[in-house]
Amino acid sequence: MGSSTSQQEFDYLFKLLLIGDSGVGKSTLLLSFTSNSFEELSPTIGVDFKIKYVTLGGKKLKLAIWDTAGQERFRTLTSSYYRGAQGIIMVYDVTRRETFTNLSDIWAKEIDLYLTNQNCIKMLVGNKVDKESERVVSKKEGIDFAREYGCLFLECSAKTRVNVEQCYDELVLKILDTPSLLAEGSSGVKKNIFKQNPPSSDASASGCCSW
Ligand SMILES: Nc1nc2c(ncn2[C@@H]2O[C@H](COP(=O)(O)OP(=O)(O)OP(=O)(O)O)[C@@H](O)[C@H]2O)c(=O)[nH]1
Ligand SMILES: [Mg+2]
Secondary structure (H helix, E strand, O other): OOOOOOOOOOOOOEEEEEOOOOOHHHHHHHHHHHHOOOOOOOOOOOEEEEEEEEEEEOEEEEEEEEEEEHHHHHHHHHHHHOOOEEEEEEEEOOHHHHHHHHHHHHHHHHHHOOOOOOOOOOEEOOOOOOEHHHHOOHHHHHHHHHHHHOOOOOOOOOOOOHHHHHHHHHHHHHHHHHHHHHHHHOOOHHHHHOOOOOOOOOOOOOEEEOO
């Protein structure tokens, strides 16, 4: 991912969404990407978000990345955040098989139900590859799932940061390559990104926006 750009100017604003079971590492992946750091996080309550400014494909981009809670009790709330997303990152834990089987049992169904944007780019991410000795889901299984559901695919570690930037880079480059998504992210519509409970803080902040 390119260097950070000025917080005022950008060519496109993209809304990205992280989904997947509780504990797979969604919030850690987001922190790893936005702050280059790793720390022990609590389970997300409702929905969180972070903003990151990047330059990629020759464009200045503002990424609004929404991080949803994986716990079932928040499902009704988090479903409303699929609306208008240009990119969606489905995360599972390569050391916990149920997080992988829940992709088809739960998460792909949520996408079908709640995603308003049919051209939205989907990315499947197998996290925690630093725990290779505990791996139970093979890379091939991830590749096969991604092919079946029409997703991009990468394995990464939010802890060691292996492939973390690549996840976001590949997703964003694909969005940049999709004219209908580009049109949505251009200046004319960027004001709508915080329609659901606008954050009161400044652009570099993060916070819980669920209530
Ligand atoms: N070893 C290892 N641990 C990780 C990695 N990513 C996350 N973790 C750990 O996994 C646990 C859960 O991480 P979170 O980021 O809170 O998971 P989450 O998907 O946001 O969970 P919810 O907010 O409940 O949906 C934490 O203890 C993290 O430190 C990774 O790549 N490797
Ligand atoms: Mg979380």
